[in-house]
Amino acid sequence: MSELSYARYGKDNVRLYKVHKDQETGVQSVTEMTVCSLLEGDIGESYTAADNSPIVATDTQKQTVYILAKQNPVTPPELFASILGNHFVSTYKHIHAAHIKITVHRWARMTVEGKPHPHSFMRDGAETRVVEAVAREGEGISIRSGINGLLVLKSTGSAFYGFHMDEYTKLPETWDRILSTEVECGWHWKKFAGLEDVRSVVPEFDAAWEAARTITLETFAKENSPSVQNTMYKMCDQILAAVPLTEAIEYSLPNKHYFEIDLSWHKGLKNTGKDAEVFAPQSDPNGLIQCTVTRKGKSAKL
Structure with missing residues (x-):
């Protein structure tokens, strides 16, 4: 006999860009990131019995990323990862843990004529800022930054x-x-x-x-x-x-x-x-x- 010993699924490579517009100064700030969400919980039947009713579709997870990005700050990424993880475990009673990974891609503000440009940026290297957050029902949130x-x-x-x-x-x-x-x-x-x-x-x-x-x-x-x-x-x-x-x-x-x-x-x-x-x-x-x-x-x- 066999048994399901590990089950986790989600949406990977969700590309997200958000711009913050300061109406008073005209200065804009941008954030570009790639998000991965993986959920675990009472989902075994979807693997073992072809019962899809526990599945929060990966497209739903993608749309959730976009909606919560509109409704909340995406910086610092530790906060946004925690917001996403908390949403999944608090919204779906059968989901007991959410693993969120965020990779922030580097955009540096241009200097033009000796001054920071209000809305122009350049990618000055392949370096990324990464965050992994795990929200567990009843156990809090663990975060690794890097x-x-x-x-x-x-x-x-x-x-x-x-x-x-x-x-x-x-x-x-x-x-x-x-x-x-x-x-x-x-x-x-x-x-x-x-x-x-x-x-x-x-x-x-x-x-x-x-x-x-x-x-x-x-x-x-x-x-x-x-x-x-x-x-x-x-x-x-x-x-x-x-x-x-x-x-x-x-x-x-x-x-x-x-x-x-x-x-x-x-x-x-x-x-x-x-x-x-x-x-x-x-x-x-x-x-x-x-x-x-x-x-x-x-x-x-x-």
Whole structure:
């Protein structure tokens, strides 16, 4: 005999753009995001008995995203994700949990003739702001915020030495190397009792994103890094200190390698060690370093 052990369904890749128009100043602000909603609850019969009556259609979920976006602020995304999740578990009695993921796409205001333009924007990178919220009936709202796709590089100020060596080791130690990575960083908030609890700390969400981004960039740039492992731990530790409402910080950093090219075969041309100026960027394989740092006694589960 078999049994249904996991069931969750919803609408993915709901593209949403909202403009806020300040009638007094004429300044407009824009937000573009991609939303995913997944519901779970008393829906087993739709899988096992072909009974569709429990299904809140995925198109209904899509339309709900648009309607609630019209009726509510979509920024910060933590609030909008909580509004969506709370709606689904409070509107449908047989839905006991709603998983909402929001990816905010980057639009930066243009500077024209030395001044911020009131209604023109540009996409200045592939970096996204991400939020995952889970609203559970009777259990409150869990939120994870994060930064994805932030590509950074430093041409010096990174080393890697003193690592374990054995008969399989070919990598030489280095005290000066290029360091590049695509930042994936996330921070887990304390459990919120409900939507009003989320609303009470709305200013904290943007402030946390700014703090995490600044700490990531400044630590990366300033530190003479002994390893990616140690650098990412320091980033986590600083974010925990800067954002008291967080309980865990996590990073996943791929090491994007740039290899020296030995050009000595061509008329003794020096291009290694201190003379290295031309490198070959590598796509793969690459190192991948991850860690989660929590406050003592806290769990990082969402």
